[in-house]
Amino acid sequence: xxxxxxxxxxxxxxxxxxxxxxxxxxxxxxxxxxxxxxxxxxxxxxxxxxxxxxxxxxxxxxxxxxxxxxxxxxxxxxxxxxxxxxxxxxxxxxxxxxxxxxxxxxxxxxxxxxxxxxxxxxxxxxxxxxxxxxxxxxxxxxxxxxxxxxxxxxxxxxxxxxxxxxxxxxxxxxxxxxxxxxxxxxxxxxxxxxxxxxxxxxxxxxxxxxxxxxxxxxxxxxxxxxxxxxxxxxxxxxxxxxxxxxxxxxxxxxxxxxxxxxxxxxxxxxxxxxxxxxxxxx
Amino acid sequence: xxxxxxxxxxxxxxxxxxxxxxxxxxxxxxxxxxxxxxxxxxxxxxxxxxxxxxxxxxxxxxxxxxxxxxxxxxxxxxxxxxxxxxxxxxxxxxxxxxxxxxxxxxxxxxxxxxxxxxxxxxxxxxxxxxxxxxxxxxxxxxxxxxxxxxxxxxxxxxxxxxxxxxxxxxxxxxxxxxxxxxxxxxxxxxxxxxxxxxxxxxxxxxxxxxxxxxxxxxxxxxxxxxxxxxxxxxxxxxxxxxxxxxxxxxxxxxxxxxxxxxxxxxxxxxxxxxxxxxxxxxxxxxxxxxxxx
Numbered sequence: 001x002x003x004x005x006x007x008x009x010x011x012x013x014x015x016x017x018x019x020x021x022x023x024x025x026x027x028x029x030x031x032x033x034x035x036x037x038x039x040x041x042x043x044x045x046x047x048x049x050x051x052x053x054x055x056x057x058x059x060x061x062x063x064x065x066x067x068x069x070x071x072x073x074x075x076x077x078x079x080x081x082x083x084x085x086x087x088x089x090x091x092x093x094x095x096x097x098x099x100x101x102x103x104x105x106x107x108x109x110x111x112x113x114x115x116x117x118x119x120x121x122x123x124x125x126x127x128x129x130x131x132x133x134x135x136x137x138x139x140x141x142x143x144x145x146x147x148x149x150x151x152x153x154x155x156x157x158x159x160x161x162x163x164x165x166x167x168x169x170x171x172x173x174x175x176x177x178x179x180x181x182x183x184x185x186x187x188x189x190x191x192x193x194x195x196x197x198x199x200x201x202x203x204x205x206x207x208x209x210x211x212x213x214x215x216x217x218x219x220x221x222x223x224x225x226x227x228x229x230x231x232x233x234x235x236x237x238x239x240x241x242x243x244x245x246x247x248x249x250x251x252x253x254x255x256x257x258x259x260x261x262x263x264x265x266x267x268x269x270x271x272x273x274x275x276x277x278x279x280x281x282x
Numbered sequence: 283x284x285x286x287x288x289x290x291x292x293x294x295x296x297x298x299x300x301x302x303x304x305x306x307x308x309x310x311x312x313x314x315x316x317x318x319x320x321x322x323x324x325x326x327x328x329x330x331x332x333x334x335x336x337x338x339x340x341x342x343x344x345x346x347x348x349x350x351x352x353x354x355x356x357x358x359x360x361x362x363x364x365x366x367x368x369x370x371x372x373x374x375x376x377x378x379x380x381x382x383x384x385x386x387x388x389x390x391x392x393x394x395x396x397x398x399x400x401x402x403x404x405x406x407x408x409x410x411x412x413x414x415x416x417x418x419x420x421x422x423x424x425x426x427x428x429x430x431x432x433x434x435x436x437x438x439x440x441x442x443x444x445x446x447x448x449x450x451x452x453x454x455x456x457x458x459x460x461x462x463x464x465x466x467x468x469x470x471x472x473x474x475x476x477x478x479x480x481x482x483x484x485x486x487x488x489x490x491x492x493x494x495x496x497x498x499x500x501x502x503x504x505x506x507x508x509x510x511x512x513x514x515x516x517x518x519x520x521x522x523x524x525x526x527x528x529x530x531x532x533x534x535x536x537x538x539x540x541x542x543x544x545x546x547x548x549x550x551x552x553x554x555x556x557x558x559x560x561x562x563x564x565x566x567x568x569x570x571x572x573x574x575x
Contacts, residue, residue, distance in 0.1 A: 014503055014509075015503055015506070015508050015509040015510070016503075016509070016510075017499075017500040017502075017503050017509075018500040018501060018503055018504065018509070018512055018516070019510065020500070021500040022500075043499075044496060044499030044500075045499050045500040047499075048496075048497075048499060048500070250508060250509060250510045251510060252510045252511060253510060253512065253513065256510075
């Protein structure tokens with residue numbers, strides 16, 4: 001779906017522009033939709049990436065697809081125009097809500113995993129799909145709490161959502177790790193149940209533990225446990241792309257390249273395992 | 283057809299203002315057309331080091347600023363904001379490019395930092411860079427510079443001549459000439475400024491610089507407070523391409539502030555050794571009122 005020349009990507013941030021420009025095996029970058037104006041020229045560093053074949057994916061954080069209010073048409077139009085401007089193969093957003101009753105949460109909030117919420121998401125995603133010129137992928141978020149009276153597990157909820165809407169999954173492996181860790185379950189078992197056959201691409205990121213809770217900060221190196229999930233995933237399917245999210249405490253170029261290399265290594269290790277397992281079956 | 287000298291005062295002022303705009307346009311076009319060479323007639327193309335690039339972009343001042351930024355970035359110099367002095371902490375074993383070494387040697391251990399003095403102290407290495415840029419066709423020769431300035435200032439001179447003739451007519455006829463005198467003074471100032479502003483880059487130099495700025499656009503992020511540091515040699519290249527202003531918000535902001543003149547605008551260019559072609563000073567309009575007629 002991405003059509004990138006390599007499966008390695010990164011969230012583009014101005015502070016990392018130089019390090020990103022110098023990472024030769026880069027396949028795609030994700031840009032934060034709210035930070036870009038489709039009426040303005042494409043920033044020169046991103047134009048350079050596009051010239052060398054790097055795919056650009058706009059990633060929204062403000063659509064509030066899980067909210068009870070209708071999707072804001074201006075935000076939808078903004079996302080659509082960005083996709084056209086950057087010649088993107090798809091756009092992505094979140095299974096979350098960010099506003100209610102005229103108030104902005106300032107954060108991605110989990111939706112209750114109920115049939116009612118599912119119906120709202122399906123309706124909002126349907127409206128979004130009708131307005132977007134490219135396919136949409138939706139992301140699982142990290143949540144420090146779950147709403148009570150859930151009717152689905154997270155994996156069941158996502159699969160039902162994907163089946164009813166036809167959209168793809170942006171599988172955030174760091175969020176799978178964070179949620180599993182905070183709930184005291186094995187992340188690999190959670191991955192077993194996820195709809196990994198519907199992946200558009202994946203996120204990985206770092207975090208840290210504070211007061212007994214793991215926070216998906218995007219400001220720390222990717223932990224080994226998340227890279228292990230990349231290996232696990234690649235051992236089962238061929239993910240079209242895996243990208244690093246880093247939003248703060250930016251590392252030096254060499255460290256960033258090393259981290260991207262670790263992701264590539266995890267993907268290769270998983271692919272080898274998958275090839276060995278298929279050879280065994282055959 | 284009547285002579286413009288026979289026009290009534292207000293009409294002549296309007297004509298003069300229009301001709302001043304036309305003179306500007308003509309001066310810019312003439313100056314641009316004379317900035318030879320216009321394409322790569324030499325082999326060098328874009329193989330420039332950071333200091334050559336800085337001098338191409340912003341003259342000697344920018345080359346020196348780039349060298350100082352690099353020396354601080356590499357830990358060879360420390361800048362004390364309170365005393366406005368540099369302190370050398372250079373490692374004797376570190377190999378530096380010639381220009382950088384010259385800058386380090388010229389930085390005084392005592393006395394407050396003054397960019398102009400340091401630029402003067404580095405006149406010889408800067409002159410060597412200038413020769414190289416000229417040989418590569420990226421900056422104009424001295425003779426081309428003089429020719430371009432002189433020829434392109436002619437429209438202002440002609441206009442000034444017309445204005446002075448009209449003043450004579452006005453005096454002879456006992457008409458008020460104050461506004462026309464003011465306009466002629468402004469024209470004269472513009473002419474002097476135009477003549478004094480050096481032509482620096484050739485059109486080929488402009489093209490090379492534009493291409494390098496595009497190719498190295500990601501370097502702009504260096505110098506800010508949040509971006510990680512780049513590789514050795516990245517920072518002087520960034521300063522050379524995008525100006526010392528990129529240092530304004532990062533760890534070198536005290537040094538950047540110290541470089542600016544009191545109440546300065548933060549330009550990275552200074553003096554007559556800077557800048558490419560085109561552009562000139564401002565000009566005022568005229569009022570109505572009489573002159574000649």
